[in-house]
Amino acid sequence: MGKTIAQKIFDDHRVGTPDTDVHVIRLDAVFCHEITTPPAIVDLQQRCKDRVFDPARIKVVIDHVSPAKDSKTALQGMILREWARRHGIVDFFDIGTNGVCHALFPEKGFVRPGYTVIMGDSHTCTHGAFGAFAAGVGTTDLEVGILKGVCAFRTPETIRINITGTLPDGVFAKDVILSVIGRIGVNGATNKVIEFAGLVVDAMDMEARMTLCNMAIEAGGTCGICAPDRITVDYLWPFIKDKYESPDEALAAFSKYLPDSDASYDQTIDHNVSNLTPMVTFGYKPDNVKPVSEMAGTPVDQVYIGSCTNARISDLRIAARVLAGKRISDTVRAILSPATPKVYNQALEEGLIKTFMDAGFCVTNPTCGACLGMSNGVLANGEVCAATTNRNFNGRMGKGGMVHLVSPATAAATAIAGTIANSPLYTE
Amino acid sequence: MKSFSGKALFLDRPDINTDEIIPAKYLTEISRDALAPYLLEDLKLDGFDPATDIAGKRVIITRANFGCGSSREHAPWALAANGINLVVGECFARIFRQNMFNCGMMAVELPADTIARLFSTFADLETTVQTDVDAGTITFSAEGESKIIPFTLSGFDADLVTAGGWVEYADANF
Numbered sequence: 001m002g003k004t005i006a007q008k009i010f011d012d013h014r015v016g017t018p019d020t021d022v023h024v025i026r027l028d029a030v031f032c033h034e035i036t037t038p039p040a041i042v043d044l045q046q047r048c049k050d051r052v053f054d055p056a057r058i059k060v061v062i063d064h065v066s067p068a069k070d071s072k073t074a075l076q077g078m079i080l081r082e083w084a085r086r087h088g089i090v091d092f093f094d095i096g097t098n099g100v101c102h103a104l105f106p107e108k109g110f111v112r113p114g115y116t117v118i119m120g121d122s123h124t125c126t127h128g129a130f131g132a133f134a135a136g137v138g139t140t141d142l143e144v145g146i147l148k149g150v151c152a153f154r155t156p157e158t159i160r161i162n163i164t165g166t167l168p169d170g171v172f173a174k175d176v177i178l179s180v181i182g183r184i185g186v187n188g189a190t191n192k193v194i195e196f197a198g199l200v201v202d203a204m205d206m207e208a209r210m211t212l213c214n215m216a217i218e219a220g221g222t223c224g225i226c227a228p229d230r231i232t233v234d235y236l237w238p239f240i241k242d243k244y245e246s247p248d249e250a251l252a253a254f255s256k257y258l259p260d261s262d263a264s265y266d267q268t269i270d271h272n273v274s275n276l277t278p279m280v281t282f283g284y285k286p287d288n289v290k291p292v293s294e295m296a297g298t299p300v301d302q303v304y305i306g307s308c309t310n311a312r313i314s315d316l317r318i319a320a321r322v323l324a325g326k327r328i329s330d331t332v333r334a335i336l337s338p339a340t341p342k343v344y345n346q347a348l349e350e351g352l353i354k355t356f357m358d359a360g361f362c363v364t365n366p367t368c369g370a371c372l373g374m375s376n377g378v379l380a381n382g383e384v385c386a387a388t389t390n391r392n393f394n395g396r397m398g399k400g401g402m403v404h405l406v407s408p409a410t411a412a413a414t415a416i417a418g419t420i421a422n423s424p425l426y427t428e
Numbered sequence: 429m430k431s432f433s434g435k436a437l438f439l440d441r442p443d444i445n446t447d448e449i450i451p452a453k454y455l456t457e458i459s460r461d462a463l464a465p466y467l468l469e470d471l472k473l474d475g476f477d478p479a480t481d482i483a484g485k486r487v488i489i490t491r492a493n494f495g496c497g498s499s500r501e502h503a504p505w506a507l508a509a510n511g512i513n514l515v516v517g518e519c520f521a522r523i524f525r526q527n528m529f530n531c532g533m534m535a536v537e538l539p540a541d542t543i544a545r546l547f548s549t550f551a552d553l554e555t556t557v558q559t560d561v562d563a564g565t566i567t568f569s570a571e572g573e574s575k576i577i578p579f580t581l582s583g584f585d586a587d588l589v590t591a592g593g594w595v596e597y598a599d600a601n602f
Contacts, residue, residue, distance in 0.1 A: 018583075019582050019584035021582065021584075024602060035456075036499070038458055039458060039460070039501070042458060072457065073456050075458065076458070120499055121499055122497065122498050137523060137526070138527035139501040140530035140593060140594050140595060143595055144598040144599075147595070148599065150602050152598075190496075190521060190522055191522050218497075220496060220522065372498070373451070373453060374453060374455070391497060394448060394470050395448070395451050395469075
């Protein structure tokens with residue numbers, strides 16, 4: 001019987017099986033941010049185990065609340081900063097170089113096909129877009145990862161989702177993943193890896209694949225994974241060109257992590273997107289999804305374009321196309337948080353930031369901020385936000401606030417209309 | 429080993445996420461005990477009032493997929509800060525479940541029909557839970573009603589509960 005991508009990666013990394021269904025795997029990278037890492041650092045100190053398994057494999061960013069908004073967030077940054085210095089962790093991204101972790105770390109080339117990655121952040125599943133096994137974990141798993149470079153997982157059963165058909169114009173990866181979550185439910189992939197495959201995924205660039213994998217966790221998935229291909233190699237080439245003679249050689253090496261044609265899947269789903277329309281969430285669960293057209297006209301108070309889901313350069317380009325020459329509604333406030341300094345700079349160079357500002361957007365520094373209601377755009381009780389983020393949970397962006405998850409195109413169109421609206425990029 | 433017994437709190441809804449268990453605005457706390465007053469503050473559940481319904485409770489009984497969403501271990505910490513070390517449900521989100529055992533706490537899965545019977549029999553009564561980890565039983569008692577429910581832990585989960593968590597276990601074994 002053949003193997004899935006995750007099974008192949010586990011076979012490469014297994015260091016122990018303490019139970020029949022439990023695999024302890026060696027980690028290629030441990031990512032850290034300032035919310036979930038400081039409690040691990042403090043605990044390690046209290047246990048007299050203030051060590052790291054390999055400073056070169058630990059990558060650190062301050063991203064959730066940056067710059068610090070108060071004494072408590074300043075302390076979180078300080079603990080992380082001092083710890084990174086103490087242990088000689090070179091890849092540390094502080095104010096000026098920091099950005100949303102799941103956009104920043106791929107941009108730095110820190111994820112490769114076949115890698116195992118953990119982070120104390122549920123959206124770590126994003127990095128599976130590179131053909132890696134990347135999973136969000138809690139602080140204790142992170143702590144052990146930092147200390148020993150290992151983590152325990154159950155056997156990675158895999159759901160294969162073949163995205164088939166032709167993606168219509170004006171319909172994006174965000175709409176695809178919302179429709180997938182709507183189909184399988186918030187508990188549909190719990191304890192499972194989702195392998196995203198099919199011609200639509202094959203045609204997606206890395207940023208779209210990251211959007212897809214980013215929300216695997218909203219279906220309960222441990223990791224979303226795309227098979228590594230030429231698009232993966234081309235994205236990573238600046239970081240791997242010294243290791244391989246040519247992109248073809250790199251591709252051949254990575255093909256080791258392709259799923260076998262007779263791989264055993266827990267479930268295989270064909271998800272045809274030829275008739276898919278732009279999607280939006282309603283209610284308080286990410287599987288409460290419907291076509292934007294059915295929610296059109298719903299007033300919003302705020303539009304937010306940001307987060308690890310949709311604030312990369314391709315997202316900004318799409319939103320700017322919709323916004324060009326237009327003004328946002330007088331009844332709406334709109335916020336753009338480019339995901340990383342590189343995205344911000346590129347958007348400046350391409351004139352996109354001017355487009356956003358001319359339209360009436362506030363442009364913030366890169367940070368997670370408003371997505372989880374910590375800073376930079378928290379909602380008041382009763383307010384409504386159309387957001388390119390990943391969670392519409394009750395209270396997520398502020399107590400008593402309502403979040404509607406949408407693509408950047410829909411977010412931009414909604415900012416202009418003042419109510420939830422389809423973008424002109426989509427024609428029914 | 430931690431205590432897994434005491435008064436029961438029934439939360440009759442699936443998919444209770446970790447933002448509801450502990451909102452993100454409290455994730456700036458470094459001390460785990462500081463989370464105690466905010467447990468379940470944003471829970472969307474008719475008739476539930478965190479101000480009056482949590483005090484004195486030691487065990488949560490709920491439906492499917494408890495702990496979905498954010499990976500924040502602040503969720504089990506906020507439970508522990510309120511003396512709650514055991515959640516019983518149909519199934520759990522992966523990260524939350526692992527976080528519970530990693531802290532030496534327990535997330536015990538029971539069949540949906542068993543959970544349904546527990547809700548119909550006990551949810552409206554003042555119910556006390558007595559857990560015997562070695563025997564693998566949880567006894568639910570209230571006003572003349574008593575049910576002994578067997579449960580099983582995997583060897584690995586049991587090791588974590590016995591060791592008090594994953595840090596000590598991993599440091600000793602890997």
